Amino acid sequence: MGFLNNVLKTMKGYGNEANDAFVDSQGIRIMEQEIRDAEKSQRQANESLTDVMAEQKRLARKVNDLTASITEYGDAISKLLAAGNETLAMETAEKLAELESDLDGNQVVLDSYNEQVKELKAIIKDSSKQRDALKREVLIVKSTEAAQKASVATATQFSGTNSSLRSASASMERIKAKQQKRKDKMKAARELAAESNGGELKNKLTAAGVIGNQNSAASILDRYRK
Amino acid sequence: MSNSLDKVQAALTDFSCQDGCSFKVTATDNDDISMLTIIYEDIEEFAILATASETQLLFNVALFDRSQIIEGQESALNKVMLGLNIAMPLSSFALTAGIYSIFGAMSINSEAKHIQEEVLVLSENIMDALEVCQKFLIKA
Structure with missing residues (x-):
């Protein structure tokens, strides 16, 4: 089964059946434990991969050595035959036969190790992708919860008193109104600038509430008192 | 704080876009x-x-929860969101633990x-995303 299907199964398992939004916040706590367990089994899988790869390397060395010997003995046979030394050529050929069957046997085992390493790596990669996917799910739920808890102090969209969000429609209206007010102020500033100059402009901007009356001696003292 | 989040914080502190907009970043x-x-500009x-x-940075904005959707409109809203996912630059819609987000x-x-x-x-x-979703949501 592909890793996304596994993720789907896990998320559904930790959600409320009636709520098709998959994981709910209670499920997250249990899921976190599962992620920790998955991390542990992944460490074990990595260890067994290391063992298998060590064996694979040992076999690959052996296959290389055998191949080299086979070439060497083959060359020797050619030279012995050319020199007319049939008896020694025969003895060497017997040794070569042994080496060749040894190579065949080892090659089959090496092939199976190569295959096993590929499979183990694929399994580890898939489970790592799955774990990271579930972790991201946990991060989203937990960060949303944390923002919810912090909302008493900030003006975020969370109501702070229960698990629901403030009305998005209402928030949008407030933001739009705020943006409009800012635009209006800027527009007023432009208009006033067009019809005034110098100190007159500043007075008009202050009167229109576009800039504050911050430069009075009293306000400067206040600033330093803070 | 993870190194990755430190990097994000460093990238956004003192950053201002071409129009002069900026972000207020608070770490937890x-x-x-x-x-x-x-927090971006006016939309706190x-x-x-x-x-x-371990592998990804995630930037998530909770928009509304399921309780705010007009009864009977959930499927239609979901379809609209899926249909607009490709059109929305860099971001995507999501639904996690009952909360819709981009x-x-x-x-x-x-x-x-x-x-x-x-x-x-x-x-x-x-x-922009909220504007599209608004007609499926209960009015304030």
């Missing part, structure tokens, strides 16, 4: 969660929450300029 780091709360009610897994995900190896672009585009998407 405790046993339960490490995250950044990123829809904060971007940044978190980091989010952007990127590699933890991303550079500062890419993080800035991702967060800026996500910020610009917030009001």
Whole structure:
């Protein structure tokens, strides 16, 4: 089964059946434990991969050595035959036969190790992708919860008193109104600038509430008192 | 705080876009969660929450929960969101634990300029996404 299907199964398992939004916040706590367990089994899988790869390397060395010997003995046979030394050529050929069957046997085992390493790596990669996917799910739920808890102090969209969000429609209206007010102020500033100059402009901007009356001696003292 | 989130915070502090807009970034780091709360301009009610897994940076903005959807309109809303996912630049719609959001995900190896672009585009998407969803939502 592909890793996304596994993720789907896990998320559904930790959600409320009636709520098709998959994981709910209670499920997250249990899921976190599962992620920790998955991390542990992944460490074990990595260890067994290391063992298998060590064996694979040992076999690959052996296959290389055998191949080299086979070439060497083959060359020797050619030279012995050319020199007319049939008896020694025969003895060497017997040794070569042994080496060749040894190579065949080892090659089959090496092939199976190569295959096993590929499979183990694929399994580890898939489970790592799955774990990271579930972790991201946990991060989203937990960060949303944390923002919810912090909302008493900030003006975020969370109501702070229960698990629901403030009305998005209402928030949008407030933001739009705020943006409009800012635009209006800027527009007023432009208009006033067009019809005034110098100190007159500043007075008009202050009167229109576009800039504050911050430069009075009293306000400067206040600033330093803070 | 993870190195990845430190990188995000560094990329956004003192960053201002071409139009002069900027972000207010607050870090939360405790046993339960490490995250950044990123507020863009006027839209402080829809904060971007940044978190980091081993491989990805996540930027998520909670928009509304299921209870705010007009009865019988959930399927239609879901279809609209799926249909607009490709059209929405860099961000996508999501539904997690009953809360609808838009989010952007990127590699933890991303550079500062890419993080800035991702967060800026996500910020610009917030009001546009809400505007599309609004007709499916209960009026305030």
